[in-house]
Amino acid sequence: MSSVRTPAGAAPAAVPPAPVRSGFAARAWRTVRSSRPAAIGLAIVAVHAVVALLAPLLTPYHPTVGDASHALLGPGADHWAGTDAYGRDVLARVLYGGRYALGVSVAGTVLTVALGTVLGCAAALRGGWLDDVLMRVLDAVLSIPSILALLVIVTALGTGPAVIVLAVAVVYVPQVVRVVRGAALAVVPADYVTAARARGERTWSILRREVLPNITDVVCVEFAMRASWVVLLISSLSFLGFGADPPTPDWGLMVSENRTAITVVPMASLAPILALATLVVGLNLAADGLSKAWGVDRIREGS
């Protein structure tokens, strides 16, 4: 938040100093303004979101209905990114593809980070057997390869978007819990938490009023970073044929469909690759920028 603008002509000294807004939103806005990577990253993600929302306005073509007589065309005036084997416009599918990628990823990440934050804080606050049991179980989940866990869940419950959101949460919650628990453990010994306990606040209210506000930065960085992983994971799942069902426009699915024709129409594979890569680069830049500005050691905690 920049300083409040003074009306033209008024002497700045005459204006009483504007109270500095110390809310989280204000702090986040200051960070974004001061950190170029964060600003660029968030801008890229915003562009992707806008494009996905406005897809019908940006292209005259339908993403799933093709014209077989115009199959496998290279980029041209009618089809800027060419067409695929079914004669579907590649650009239209890429534009609409953002809807599935962003929708499922955002839902998955929100669920994962929310669950992980609550569990991580609870483990740090309560400690004792709850902490021990929880960390043991999460360790066990971590030891199972995530793609195998995903495949089993999707095979058992079907490939709907809701199932994939759930599966993403199962796979990534343990890692979020570890990070959040670590951050919360640094807050728990603080005097204000002891004071809150002494005046008889319940765990839930301590969590909400004392702990959460002090780990918001960690949670936000975690969100951006996790989102980038979730996008990658979901696209890999689609690529393997266990994610989006054809003919849903999805980037991972598009690469796997058009890969065999890569010598004929390279653009049909490269366009979704480009979309996917820019989205994840944007998320990573945002995570990097925020973590640097807030002093959250992203590299140490993550990966």
Add this chain to the structure above:
Amino acid sequence: MRGVLSFLLRRVVSALGTLLLSSVLVFLAVQALPGDVATQVLGRDATPDAVAALRDRMGLDQPAWERYADWITGALHGDFGTSLVTAEPVGGEVSQYLGNSALIAVVTVLFAVTGSLVLGVVAGLHRDRWPDHLISTVALIGMSVPEFVVATVLVLVFSVTVPVLPAVVLYGPGAGTGQLLPAVWLPAASLAVVMAAYIVRMARTSVIDVMASEYVTTARLKGLSTWRVVTRHALPSALLPTLHVIALNVAWLVGGVAVVENVFNYPGIGKLMLSSVQNRDLPVIQAIALISAVVYVVCNLAADLGAMALNPKLRTRGGRIR
């Protein structure tokens, strides 16, 4: 010394506990897969009598905990049951595929670790100058593209444009190392790019931290050359966190291998994993999951112990890690 020993003992016991818990999770998850196994084996036209007979023979009518006990005691003796698809012993089948994947994994880790350590040190020493910017940007892109994208681009370059390496493997799981060797490079390179991207960032931060530390200033004031400072101080401390990243990445590596092996049709554990899920080959899924868990736990244990051996601070304090 006693501190170290009791630490070792505690780590090993907790690793065993984790493994036991993962085996229960794996068993439960696989039980939740839809479809009756006996019907699956015999096909849809099987008579109810035949299905009942097979259920009896496979012990499917026993309670779940009894089947779990049977499975885990068998697994401890190296017997993972028989595959529902090939009717071969699962243990032999899995280890054959696993061996092929190990070939990829070894090449990947070698490439990724050496390459990224060198790049990370270069970037760290030239902090905020062009080599750093270049390396950091490439690393950012490397961690932002999924493995199948790297694989697809590599195929486009090395199999289509300049056809020097095979785009698909035509051999089965029984192929010899010599036959598979030409096919290893592209899958390994795809995985190494993604893996290296993380390690480069890690190594870069460690090097920057170390180079700013007081003992490096002392070493420089003593008149040590940059090369000596890097090899004596920067590299060992960059190696330490890297070890941990590699251990954490083992679980990821199994997943990445699944994707990449399917791109190249490479007969490894990832391909077996995917086909066994598609075919509902439960014993094979269970075996792969359990073996992966063992590998993960062992690698983490090794990384912890390695960190202890490399870090004098942790050693003298009687090995308190974390």
